[in-house]
Amino acid sequence: MSNTSMQLNRRDFLGLGAVAAVGAMGLAGCAPQTAPEKNLGETGAATDAPTAADWLGVEPEVAEGDIVETLDTDFLIIGAGTAGLAAAGAAADLGLNFIVCDKSNQVPETREYLGGVDTAYAKANNVTIDRPKLLNELTRYASGKCNQKLIKRWIDDSAEYVDWVTEVMKDAGKEVMLDMPPAHATGGTDYYVPYVQHLWEPSYVPPTRNDVIAERLAGQGHEILFEHKMVKLLHGDGKVTGAIFETAEGMKQVNAKNTLLATGGYAANPVMMQALQPSAVACCTASSFNPTCTGDGIKAGLWAGASKDKDAAPMVFDRGAVAPGVDAGYEGTDESAVFRGNIFQENIGSQPFMKVNRHGQRFANESTPYDFVCFAATYQPGGVWCQVYDSNMMDDMVRFETVGCSRVVPYIEMGMTFDEYTAASQESGILMKADTLEELADMLGFADQDKDNFLAEVERYNGFFDKQEDEDFGKEAYRLSAIRQAPFYGCWFGGSLLTTIDGLRINENCQVLDEGLNVIEGLYAAGDVSGSFFSGNYPEYIVGVACGRSSVEGRHVAKLLAGAA
Numbered sequence: 001m002s003n004t005s006m007q008l009n010r011r012d013f014l015g016l017g018a019v020a021a022v023g024a025m026g027l028a029g030c031a032p033q034t035a036p037e038k039n040l041g042e043t044g045a046a047t048d049a050p051t052a053a054d055w056l057g058v059e060p061e062v063a064e065g066d067i068v069e070t071l072d073t074d075f076l077i078i079g080a081g082t083a084g085l086a087a088a089g090a091a092a093d094l095g096l097n098f099i100v101c102d103k104s105n106q107v108p109e110t111r112e113y114l115g116g117v118d119t120a121y122a123k124a125n126n127v128t129i130d131r132p133k134l135l136n137e138l139t140r141y142a143s144g145k146c147n148q149k150l151i152k153r154w155i156d157d158s159a160e161y162v163d164w165v166t167e168v169m170k171d172a173g174k175e176v177m178l179d180m181p182p183a184h185a186t187g188g189t190d191y192y193v194p195y196v197q198h199l200w201e202p203s204y205v206p207p208t209r210n211d212v213i214a215e216r217l218a219g220q221g222h223e224i225l226f227e228h229k230m231v232k233l234l235h236g237d238g239k240v241t242g243a244i245f246e247t248a249e250g251m252k253q254v255n256a257k258n259t260l261l262a263t264g265g266y267a268a269n270p271v272m273m274q275a276l277q278p279s280a281v282a283c284c285t286a287s288s289f290n291p292t293c294t295g296d297g298i299k300a301g302l303w304a305g306a307s308k309d310k311d312a313a314p315m316v317f318d319r320g321a322v323a324p325g326v327d328a329g330y331e332g333t334d335e336s337a338v339f340r341g342n343i344f345q346e347n348i349g350s351q352p353f354m355k356v357n358r359h360g361q362r363f364a365n366e367s368t369p370y371d372f373v374c375f376a377a378t379y380q381p382g383g384v385w386c387q388v389y390d391s392n393m394m395d396d397m398v399r400f401e402t403v404g405c406s407r408v409v410p411y412i413e414m415g416m417t418f419d420e421y422t423a424a425s426q427e428s429g430i431l432m433k434a435d436t437l438e439e440l441a442d443m444l445g446f447a448d449q450d451k452d453n454f455l456a457e458v459e460r461y462n463g464f465f466d467k468q469e470d471e472d473f474g475k476e477a478y479r480l481s482a483i484r485q486a487p488f489y490g491c492w493f494g495g496s497l498l499t500t501i502d503g504l505r506i507n508e509n510c511q512v513l514d515e516g517l518n519v520i521e522g523l524y525a526a527g528d529v530s531g532s533f534f535s536g537n538y539p540e541y542i543v544g545v546a547c548g549r550s551s552v553e554g555r556h557v558a559k560l561l562a563g564a565a
C-alpha cells in the first residue's frame with residue numbers, strides 16, 4: 001500500500017511535539033485545579049463515595065418571571081462539540097431552522113482521530129473492513145450491553161460523514177489520511193484492529209475539525225450561542241419541548257419542536273465519577289478531560305424521565321505520569337475533588353514496556369488496549385504502576401509498532417528523539433534515569449523486599465526476552481524488551497481520564513428512551529451524553545470510534561428531522 005510512504009512524507013514531525021504540549025499545557029490551562037501531589041499511603045481508596053441520590057440531585061425550579069428572553073426553533077442542539085457540530089453542520093446544509101448553544105465560550109478542542117468505515121479515501125487505498133466482524137467485536141467489548149443497531153448505524157453511516165468532513169477540511173487547506181500500521185498480533189490474543197482512523201494533517205496545527213465546522217456554520221449565517229448553559233429541559237407528558245439556559249443576561253427559554261442533547265460525558269464531575277465509575281477513579285491520576293463536561297445532559301435527561309446505561313464506561317489511557325509514592329484516585333470526595341497527579345498525559349506510558357507494581361512485580365500483559373493495565377492496577381497497591389526500559393527504547397518502540405495515538409514509528413523514522421518524546425516527564429522531574437538498576441530502584445522508591453523483587457523481576461523479564469517467550473502473561477515475543485543497557489529509565493503512572501462514554505439510553509435513531517424503553521418524544525441524544533454503545537471500557541483498537549459514533553449520531557438526527565435519513 002502506498003500510504004506508508006505518503007504517511008511518512010506528510011507526517012509533521014513537529015506535530016508530535018505539539019502532542020506533548022497540548023497534553024501538558026493546553027489541558028493544564030483548562031482542566032480543573034490540581035492539588036499538590038501527596039502520598040496518601042497504599043490504599044488510596046476514597047471513603048464515603050457519593051451515591052446516585054447525591055449526584056442526580058433535584059431538577060432546578062425556574063420561575064416564569066425569571067425568563068428574560070424566549071426563543072423558538074424547530075431544532076435545538078445543546079452542546080457544540082463533536083456531536084453537536086456534526087448535527088449543526090448537517091442541519092445548516094439541509095436548511096433546517098435550528099439553534100446551537102454551548103455553555104463554554106468556544107468550541108472544544110478537536111480530537112485527532114475520526115473513525116469511519118469504507119470511506120472514499122479508504123476505498124481508494126484498497127482498505128477492506130469486515131463489517132459483521134467489526135459489529136461483533138464492538139459488541140464483545142461491551143459484553144453485549146449495547147444496542148447493536150446503533151453500532152451498525154456508525155458502521156453504515158460513518159463513510160458519508162467522514163467524506164463530508166474531508167471535503168469541508170479540504171476547503172480549509174487540510175488533507176485526510178488513514179493512519180495505518182501493518183496488521184500484527186497484540187494482547188496475547190486475537191483483536192480485530194480495522195483501519196478506520198482518519199486524521200487531517202498536520203493534525204495538531206489549526207484549523208482543526210471543530211474550528212473549521214464552526215467557521216463554516218458562521219459563514220452560512222448560523223452563530224453558535226456560547227455561554228448558554230442548559231440547566232433543565234422543558235418536559236411533560238413524556239415529551240420534551242425545549243430547554244432553559246443560564247446566560248450572563250439571565251435565564252433564557254428556547255422552545256423547540258425537537259431537542260438534541262450533545263453535552264458530552266461527566267468526567268469533570270467527581271461526584272458522578274465516584275458514584276458511577278469506581279474502577280476508573282481507583283486507577284486514575286491525571287485529568288485529561290474537557291472541564292465543561294460535567295454530566296449536565298445526563299442529569300437533565302433523567303429529570304425528564306429518561307433511562308441511563310446500567311453500567312459505566314470510561315475512556316482511560318495509561319499515561320497519567322506521577323511522582324513516586326502518589327496514589328491513584330481523588331483527593332476529596334465532593335465536587336471540588338481532584339486527581340492527585342499532574343494534569344498531563346505522557347504518551348510513552350502506552351508503550352508495552354515492562355510494568356511493575358509497588359512491590360516491584362509485574363502484574364499484567366502490557367501489550368493490550370490502553371485501559372487494561374489501568375484496570376489491572378486497581379488490584380494493585382495505590383492503583384499505580386511503574387514502567388521500566390533501557391537505552392535501546394527507541395529501537396524497542398519501532399519493533400512494538402503500537403496503533404492509534406500511541407503510534408510513534410513515523411516520528412522516530414523522521415528523527416524524533418527520546419528527549420523530545422518524554423519532555424513533559426523529564427521537565428517535571430518524574431522520569432527517573434540511572435546508570436545502574438540498583439540506583440534506579442532507589443530513585444523509584446523501591447526499598448527492602450520490594451527492591452529485591454524489582455531487581456529479580458527485571459532479571460526474569462530479561463530471561464523472557466532471551467527465550468522470546470513471556471511465561472507469566474503471554475505477551476507477544478516482539479513486544480518483549482531487554483533491560484540491560486545503561487542508562488536505565490523508570491516512571492510511575494496511573495490512568496488519565498479522558499471522558500465517559502456511558503449515558504442516556506437511545507435507539508438507533510438516537511431517540512432517548514425511558515425506563516420502559518419507550519421513546520421520549522422530541523428528545524434525542526448523541527455522543528458521550530448518550531449510551532447504548534460502549535460498556536466497561538473504550539475499544540481503543542477501533543481507533544477514533546468515539547468521535548466517529550458521536551459525529552454520526554449527531555448528523556443522523558439532523559438528517560432524520562430533515563427527512564433525509
Ligand SMILES: Cc1cc2nc3c(=O)[nH]c(=O)nc-3n(C[C@H](O)[C@H](O)[C@H](O)COP(=O)(O)OP(=O)(O)OC[C@H]3O[C@@H](n4cnc5c(N)ncnc54)[C@H](O)[C@@H]3O)c2cc1C
Nearest residue numbers: 079081082083103111113230263264296527528544546547
Ligand atoms: C484528550 C482527549 C483525546 C481524545 N482523542 C480522541 C480521538 O483521537 N478519537 C476519538 O474518537 N475520540 C477521542 N476522544 C474522545 C472524544 O473527544 C469524545 O468521545 C467526543 O468528543 C464526544 O463528543 P461530544 O460531542 O459528545 O462531547 P464534546 O465534544 O466534549 O462536546 C460536548 C460539549 O457540550 C458542552 N456542554 C456541556 N454541558 C453543557 C450545558 N449544560 N449546556 C450547554 N453546553 C454544554 C461542552 O461545553 C462541550 O462543548 C478524546 C478525548 C480527550 C479528552
